[in-house]
Amino acid sequence: MNGVNTSIRDILYEEPGKKARRRIAIGTVISLLLLVVLVLMMIRRFYDSGQLDSKYWIFFTKSTTWKFLGKGLLGTVEVAFASGALAFLMGLFMMLGRISSFAVARIISRILIEFSRGVPTLLFIYFFFLAAPQFGLKLPAFWKISIPVALSAAGMVAEVLRSGVNAVPKGQTEAALSLGMRKNSVFFKIIFPQALRYVVPSMISELVIVLKDTTFAYVVNYADLMQNSRVLISNYDALLSVYLVAAVIYILINYILNQISVAITKHRNVAS
Amino acid sequence: MSIYELLTQFGDKYLAALLTTWKLTAISFTLAFVIGIVITIMRISPIKPIRFVGDLYVQIFRNIPGAALLIILVYAFPYLNFVWSYYACVLIATSLLPASFCSEYLMAGMNTIGAGQIEAARSIGMTFFQTIKNVVLPQALRSSVLPMTNLLVATMLTTALASQVPLKPTDLTGIVSYINTRTVGGVTAFMISAFLYCATAVIIGQIGSLIDRKVRILR
Known part of the structure; x- marks a missing residue:
């Protein structure tokens, strides 16, 4: 998230083609799902241990x-x-x-x-x-x-x-x-x-x-x-x-x- | 108390404390390094959510105070039914914190690699992971020897957090309060620990610059 850091990220790969775009899209969906599951598991932890209690x-x-x-x-x-x-x-x-x-x-x-x-x-x-x-x-x-x-x-x-x-x-x-x-x-x-x-x-x-x-x-x-x-x-x-x-x-x-x-x-x- | 009295009475304790600090430093640094590499790969991946998690990790752990993290691990996490030993909590804190800095240094190291090299690797048909493994990481690692040396020293300083929980044997910072609760250790008790920390830092620094001279890429 730093001005210098973004540059290396952008030159690492060229503009993705059709195939790569699809792979990235699939990867994005899978990782998003994993992320959501992880967040839900964390919320579940809070809920199960009673830490979401309003008090x-x-x-x-x-x-x-x-x-x-x-x-x-x-x-x-x-x-x-x-x-x-x-x-x-x-x-x-x-x-x-x-x-x-x-x-x-x-x-x-x-x-x-x-x-x-x-x-x-x-x-x-x-x-x-x-x-x-x-x-x-x-x-x-x-x-x-x-x-x-x-x-x-x-x-x-x-x-x-x-x-x-x-x-x-x-x-x-x-x-x-x-x-x-x-x-x-x-x-x-x-x-x-x-x-x-x-x-x-x-x-x-x-x-x-x-x-x-x-x-x-x-x-x-x-x-x-x-x-x-x-x-x-x-x-x-x-x-x-x-x-x-x-x-x-x-x-x-x-x-x-x-x-x-x-x-x-x-x-x-x-x-x- | 004189230095002689202190050393005859607590010499073995100091040695144990020094070894504890060294051990904590070595384990934390190794873990931090591995986590740092993984996080860095996540941060340069083309998949946005993975990138985001990597960035988030770095922003959280480079900005959270060590004391706050340790307190949360030790006192707050048991409320979520995560109960770990004091030793494990210290190790988690002293590994997660330097890992974020490790990733920052690796990113900075990567920025010294020119765009031309990456384009060249791509044009001879290397895949993303091949480029990372064969072109980017070796150079990034070689040019980050000095930052990594500083990171090792910083990790050692972070392990002073161990003094905030009851550990046996205690670390080099903990021993100072241990001695001062039993006898009037005074400035000497403090100076012995300080000297051992500094000596370790200087030795690490010397070895670091030696390695750096060997592997540095001259551009």
Whole structure:
């Protein structure tokens, strides 16, 4: 479902002839039937186990339910933006170190990037949840989830930014230097703004990863979409329906973000 | 606690945890790879409903948070009379999620194959499946070594989900909370796990770029 992907699909086979068209038609009918059977079997499962009972779904017609879920979603979005902004700042510094002319800065940044990319988010969360309080670092739940999520995204952000910087043609640096600009102002006034433009789609994909990682907020008891879903579950004694709805909300948000990223890439490919 | 104390007291536990993480990673990655190939073939098939199911799979599993999927598998599915062990639930989650990314990488790899090659294969009379098997997949696989290396590391990071359910032996993330509930493990307990994760990631990365240099198609 991605602009680049459709192209390979369309060249794989030529315009089908009479015979192939018939075969495709037969295949379409058979696979459609199978699909319908599969969906019916799934509905049957729900029905047989009593999960289609109206008591599991009726509260979704109440506005309070959606208000509560919306509040949780707001918590999720807040954490995602805080982590995203933090990850961007940390990633920026790591990237600057990585391309710096000082060997020490390069090595340190390299280690930090590998560390950030090689350690699972959950381990970072456990660090801020279990280890940090032991030496007196007491943070509110919001930061207990935002900082670890940001830490685990920062390394990737640094690498994405670096790929953006590398994508700016070398000639521009040379031209700017030959005009007498200083190295720093060449980077910040000419290279970096363009690099930033290049990496916008990848940054949006990175935001999706951050958003997905924020679901671990339940570990630190922060009221995000997942945590509020749990409260709903205990209020209405309806586990399956609430978790499914929450999952669909997550999938839709991330899907939209990904589509925005694809749209920007496509728009650029047309423009250039 | 010092690193020495931690290792004498919990050394065997760390080793078991490392092996659990490695095992989960290996199994999940293999499954993800197989599912990813199947899904990719579905996504390029000329039959629309099959294509749709492939696309739907990718959109669902690349966008659902791992924690949400695992929670649904462990706590919600029993309501539908699907009852699986914790271990099975973790494996299902850590295989289904990377499989969608695997398919995305394979699709991207395929896009590097020119239209001319496919037209050439067709004009010498290859069927669709022959073209896929002999022309498209070998090249797509070769040019996706580096993405697959990243996928393997990502799969390893995904297996940290295992710490969210009671497993015996626990994985590298679970062991940190295990130690911290028994004694003051502090930063060291965390650092040992982090180091083992990073070391694995770096080794995988090195092997990956070695293979990539061998099989990469220079265009």
